[in-house]
Amino acid sequence: MTSLSQNRRIIRPVTLQDYEEVVYLYFQLTEGRPVASGAEGRTHFQKLLAHPGTVIFGAEVDRCIRSMATLHLLPNMTSLGRPYALVENVVTHEAYRRIGLGRAVLEALIAAAWEEGAYKIMLLTGKQRTAVQFYKKIGFSADQKHGMVLRRD
Known part of the structure; x- marks a missing residue:
């Protein structure tokens, strides 16, 4: 797939009805690391969607979520x-990469963060x-901060 007509793509917040497609994308993102799935995963997904200040933006193509952040x-x-914004779990379905879906999702996410008055997005x-x-290419820079992570596995 090398091109995609604009009228077949919709950028929108994901919903509980997108659960199966979202879980599939999380599995692609994590490359084998654990992902909450099944009934327990659906509960976690509902909790995530209901969390104040949290939105998962998705690119819908042919009625399926193919990219999200x-x-x-x-x-x-x-x-x-x-407020400040944190972006997590950016992923595009492997068959839909390099056609602008990830960029479109991030541009919608960035616009939403600025609209809510965020002073920075990390x-x-x-x-x-x-x-x-x-x-x-989208405008993020690694010049100002060092990212560090502490995991409890």
Whole structure:
């Protein structure tokens, strides 16, 4: 698949009805690491969708979610109390990459964060992934901060 007509793609918040497609994308994203699925996963997904300040944006193509990213808007005291945003779990279905879906999802997410008054948007990406150039083209920079992670596995 090399091109996609604009009228077949819709960028929208995902809903509980998108659960199966979203779980499939999470499995592609995590490359074998655990993903909550089944009835327990559906419960976690409902909780995520209901969390204040959290929206998962998806690119729907032919009535299926093919790309998505999660936006968390977080309350803040600095920057005059303006919120900041955290982007997580950016993924595009392997058969739908390089046709602009990921960019469209992130552009919608960025617009929503700015509309809510966020003063910055942050994301982390894996060092082994080739996504750094993708994020730079959209406007993200690694020049100001160092991303660090502490995991409890």
